Amino acid sequence: MQNNFCINCGAEFIHIAKFCFNCGAPVTGNNTNKIENSTEITMESLVENKSSTPSVEFRIQGRTLSFSADMxxxxxxxxxxxxHASKSKTxxxxxxxxxxxxxxxxxxxxFPAFIESVTASxxxxxxVLMKYGVxxxxxxxxxxxxxxxxDIPKYISPxxxxxxxxxxxxxxxxNYKNLSRAGRSRWQGGGFGLGGAIKGALTAGALNMGTGMVRGIGDSLSNAGDRAKIAGMKKKIFTDHRTLGLLVEGIHECCFGIFYSVWSILEDENxxxxxxxxTEKLNARAxxxxxQYASDKSLYDxxxxxxxxxxxxCPYSVSYYSNLYSIVKDSRQEILKAVDYFGLQAEYREAIISLDRSRLISIKEMxxxxxxxxDKKIKELDRLRQDNPELDVSTLNSSLTEKKNSLSRQMQQQASINTSLEQVDRVRNPIDEAFRNRNLEYIWTQIGNGNSYAEYAMxxxxxxxxxxxxxxxxxxxxxxxxLGDVQKRANNGNIYAKYLLADIDYAMYGRxxxxxxxxxxxxxxxxxxxxxxxxxxxxxxxxxxxHGYNNATTSKSSAITLLEEAVNRQHxxxxxxxxxxxRTGEHGLTRNKEKAEMMLKLAAAYDHPYGKKxxxxxxxxSTSSSSCFITTAVCDSLGREDDGYELNTFRAFRDNWHTNLADGESLIKEYYSVAPILVDRINAMLDKDAIYKGLWDVYLKECLLAIENGWYQRCKEIYIGMVEDLKLQYL
Structure with missing residues (x-):
């Protein structure tokens, strides 16, 4: 009876395999879905000067590890x-x-692509055999x-x-029992990998093995709820992250199954x-x-x-390298040289990441x-990265660097704000004093000197x-x-006086x-x-x-440029x-809390009512502007933060991608016209929270996944479909 685990490396066996996919030992076994990322070697180099192939040596902890020319x-x-396996998986x-x-x-x-990948392997x-003369x-x-x-069925039969x-x-x-099943094929598992051969699985007919069986299941059901149930069952399987993982694992395992067959042939042909x-005895000793070393550190050497x-x-057992990593006190980078040479980078990385996970968590919690x-946190992270170069800490490191830069900017900004606020007092006080004393001439003089606060106050x-x-x-x-005095000044060519008259006329006639x-x-x-x-x-x-009023500018970007010019003049x-x-990320801008804080603090210091609000x-x-639209309403119902990941991701998608489409502005405008009504209708329902939960599960979660993967067009299509469905139901 077959053993359950490889005596060489401890990997669990898979039924009917003849070699351990983890360590390469010729025993019945298999490996997990690890990626072999080794340096690519051309087939031509394999057969050149084989008789003079030199041995290879590595130094680890003062020991010389020599590998024969045969190895x-x-x-x-x-x-x-x-x-080849790595490229096939990618x-x-x-x-x-x-x-x-x-x-x-x-x-x-x-599935056809899966079979084609096995065929290619x-x-x-x-x-490869032909390059070796077979x-x-x-x-x-x-x-x-x-x-x-x-074992192809292992990966497809589920x-x-x-x-x-x-x-x-x-x-x-x-209502489905009496429907005809004519034309519906039914896969019985026969044909591939069975009876000692897989040739049947590699024929053109097998590439379409599932089409007749699954397409249309449930489509003939008259009850919408039944159809939805069938669709949900299908979706649950398709969206399970393990689905792709199993198929990718199968491509790797099948490629290495072929490798062991090629190896066996080449050995038989000398x-x-x-x-x-x-290595059974060595394994036991290790x-x-x-x-024992866990309780007796004197056994280190x-x-x-x-x-x-x-x-x-046996240089293909990752556990040896990972155990070394966990035990050695320094020079852990030496281990990597051997790991790289034998093509075990991905497995080794995963193993030592697991070992250092608790250490990384501790650093994250600092x-x-x-x-x-x-700085202390970055120092600890650098130390961990030196010990474990394969540990991916780039995201955390980038986050800390950005946080450090952000904190530095905040400190600089606060200093700038404080300086600006001091200047505000120096600008405001004389103007406010002049108004209290009805000294309008002084204020007009300051307007002539380019004092923006004087203009605003007047x-x-x-x-x-x-x-x-x-x-x-x-x-x-x-x-x-x-306005007689203002009119006189306008008649004398005062530009601000002309503006003030026009501004007041606009306010009055606009009513x-x-x-x-x-x-x-x-x-x-x-x-x-x-x-x-x-x-x-x-x-x-x-x-x-x-806002698109009065044909004032040709584009929103030119409008923002005008506002920036006025801001630079402290208006x-x-x-x-x-x-x-x-603050809100509207009008083509990306939300920027730092800029919003600086401008709004200055506006409030100038006693601007809207700025204070x-x-x-x-x-x-708060990041909302006015009406509570669908995505915000859903996230609010689910308890998501207004400044949280989900809403910020959707806003970035809207501002940085969707608005730049040819139809982006028109779609957003149309959405803004109908979304508040839809939200109001849903909010009036007794089961509104259940409705919002359904919108998240069916639409918005898929939208978020699409954005995270860069499938922006797919996100757009899902979102449009959601709005259209809601319009049919609630309008």
């Missing part, structure tokens, strides 16, 4: 298949993500010889069985030296010493000696709220105080009398659509004054342009508007 020859052959992964979009596609596309095996083994012969080392269960479920539904992996001896005898704490003085009642009552005569021509004329004058350099007019034109209204845009929202963590 070098074996490794060259193994590396060829390792590289190619399949790329194809799967680009072409396989449903459960039906598993049968129509993924067999052809590759034939080509030309009497063709594709069919190698397929027959490799049949016992390849999906066949799942499809049959779905079909059985559909058959048990009352084209490659005989290599034996007999395991015993490692166990002895454990290292035994592990190095194990590597000399505080990083100050520059000193961040506009507020006239619109909110002097002319407020006239605007409300639409009293043109009284307005004219009150009555019958005077739209006067409103348009006022807007024209404002834009004209902006062109002449008046800061208040520039700010107003930028605001209009960002309070421009600071409030642009700060608000950066927006600053309160910023400090409370």
């Amino acid at each position: 070098v020859e074996y490794n060259k052959l193994r590396t060829l298949f390792s590289s 190619d399949f992964d790329v194809y799967y993500h680009s072409s396989v979009k449903s459960f039906d596609d598993l049968f129509d596309k993924a 067999l052809k590759f095996g034939v080509s 030309d009497d083994v063709d594709f069919d012969k190698l397929a027959e010889l490799a049949a016992n080392d390849i 999906f066949m069985e799942a499809a049959e269960k779905i079909e059985e479920y559909a058959e048990n539904l009352s 084209r490659i030296p005989l290599i034996e992996f007999d 395991n015993n010493l490692i166990t 002895k454990v290292i000696d035994v592990l190095c001896e194990c590597i000399r005898n 505080p990083d709220d100050t520059m000193a704490n961040i 506009e507020k003085y006239y619109k909110d105080s002097i002319c407020h009642n006239c605007i409300e009552k639409y009293d043109v005569t009284e307005m004219t009398n009150l 009555d659509r019958r005077n739209s021509s006067k409103e348009k004329e006022a807007a024209r004058v404002v834009i004209e004054m902006a062109a002449k350099g008046n800061t208040s007019a520039i700010a107003m034109q930028g605001f209009w342009g960002s 309070p209204t421009a600071l409030a508007w642009l700060g608000s845009y950066y 927006e600053l309160e929202k910023l400090n409370s963590g």
Whole structure:
């Protein structure tokens, strides 16, 4: 009876395999789905000067590990298949993500691609044999010889069985029992990998083995709920992350099954030296010493000696290297040289990552709220990276670097804000004092000197105080009398005075659509004054342009440029508007809390009402602008943070990709017109939380997955489908 585990490396066996896929020992076994990433070696190099192949040596912890020329020859052959397996897995992964979009596609596309990959590996095996001078083994012969080392049904039959269960479920539904099953094929597991051969699985007919069985299951059901249940069962299997993992594992295992067949043929033909992996005793010694070493550190050198001896005898067992890594006190990089040479990088990386996981978690949990704490955390991370070069800490390192840079920017920004706030007081105090003393001439002088706060304060003085009642009552005569001084200054060529008159006219005539021509004329004058350099007019034109009003600008980007110009001149209204845009990420901008904070703090310091209101929202963590739209409503119902990962990801998708499409702006505009209504209708339902949960499960979760994988067009299509479905149901 077959043992369950390899006596050489401890890997668990898979039924009917003849070699250990983990360590290469010629015993019945298999390996897990590890990726062999070794240096690619051309087949031509394998047969050149084989008789003079030099041995290879490595130094680990002061020990010299020598490998014979025979082992070098074996490794060259193994590396060829390792590289081929790695490329085959990568190619399949790329194809799967680009072409396989449903459960039906598993049968129509993924399985044929899987079989084609195995076919390609067999052809590759034939080509390797021919390079070694073995030309009497063709594709069919190698397929027959490799049949016992390849278990294709192991990787495909789970999906066949799942499809049959779905079909059985559909058959048990009352309105489906009497439907015809004509034309529906049923896979019975026969043909491939069975009876000692896999040739049947590699024929063209087998490539379409599932199409007739799964396509259309449940489509004829009249009950929408039943159809949805069938669709859900299919989707659950397709979206399970283990689905792709199993197929990729199968491609790797089948490739190495072919390798062992090729190796056996070459040994039989005396084209490659005989290599034996007999390490049972060494394995036992290593395991015993490692166990004792846990309580007796004096065995350090002895454990290292035994592990190095194990590597000399069987260099393909990752456990030897990982045990060395966990025991040695320094120079762990030496181990990598041997690992790289024998093509075990991926497995070794996974093993030592597992060993260092707790250490990495501890580093992640270290505080990083100050520059000193961040530096300490980075130092510990660098030390871990030196010990474990294969550990991927790039994300954490980048995060810490960005956090450090962000904290540095915040400190610089706060210093800049403090300096600017001090300047605000110096600018405001004389102007405010002049208003209290009714010294308008001083203020007009400051306006002439380019004082933006003086412009803002004068506009507020006239619109909110002097002319407020006239605007409300639409009293043109009284307005004219009150603005006599301003009119005189305008007649004398004062650009700001012309702006102020036009601004007040716009405020008054805009209240009555019958005077739209006067409103348009006022807007024209404002834009004209902006062109002449008046800061208040520039700010107003930028605001209009960002909202698409009055044809003020040709694009939103040019509108933002105008607002930025006014902000640079410290205009309070421009600071409030642009700060608000950066807070919410609207009008083509990406959310930027730092810029929003600086602008809104300055606007609030200038006592701008809207600026103070927006600053309160910023400090409370809110990023919403007005209406609660679908994605926000769903995330709110599920308890997701407004400033959390999900909503920020969707906002970035909207601002950085969707708005740049030819139809992006129009789709967003259409969505904004209907989304608030849909949310209001759903909020009125008693089971609104269940509805939002369903929207997340069916649509938005898939959208998020698509964004994370860069499938932006797919996200767009899913989201449009969701909105259309909601419109049909609630409008």
